[in-house]
Amino acid sequence: MHTLLLHIVPIAIALAFSTVPILAALVILLSPFGSRSAVPFLIGWIGGIFGVALLMTALAQFLPDSRIPRRAERTIGWLEIAVGAALILLGVWTILRSRRRSQQTIPKWMTSIEKLGPWPSFGFGLLLNIRPKGLLLAIAAGLALRADASSGAEVALGLAIYTLIGASTVAIPILASVFARKEVEPRLVAAREWLLSHGEVLTSIILLLVGALVIVVGVQRL
DSSP: OHHHHHHHHHHHHHHHTOHHHHHHHHHHHTSTTTHHHHHHHHHHHHHHHHHHHHHHHHHHTTSSOTTSHHHHHHHHHHHHHHHHHHHHHHHHHHHHHHHHTTTOSSOHHHHHHTTOOHHHHHHHHHHGGGSHHHHHHHHHHHHHHHHHOOSHHHHHHHHHHHHHHHHHHHHHHHHHHHHHHHHHHHHHHHHHHHHHHHHHHHHHHHHHHHHHHHHHHHHHHO
């Protein structure tokens, strides 16, 4: 279980610091709909994280079974190397994109989600999980669970940890706004402005680090 946590927690942290869902949560919270749309968005985001990770974990079970353990380990290792390399490329692309957009203060997609009601916000939360970054991280999590979890209980615990950590940065501002909107609203505005300026750089750095980690883990399995 210790090995599983060492592998799954960094992947979950990378998901937690994904700029788009955090910014989306802040924009929805500061919109006229406020928490009426933000809470469904959070439910959709959490459900999507768990569902996509569960799907990738289930698909990973079709890799070579335990009757040939070394072959299974090597196959997972090569797949992790490929996923890690893709995460690094995505991180490089993200930082290059942030430089090209340095003069843009508000992305176009932010203005479109300000008008989302509860049900569209729920659907938007679900759909954010099928972005390339979300899918790559879910694949990495599924491979780690396939290789390092020794029982169904450990798989369930790993999925729960991945989901809770991954959703935490969206859940915290939404729950804080539900219980104390007036007190936290200035901080929400400040957080939105900071993420608009620095969020993509932060995301790219984390992608580079986690991508390198996934590659190292994959190499160790060969």
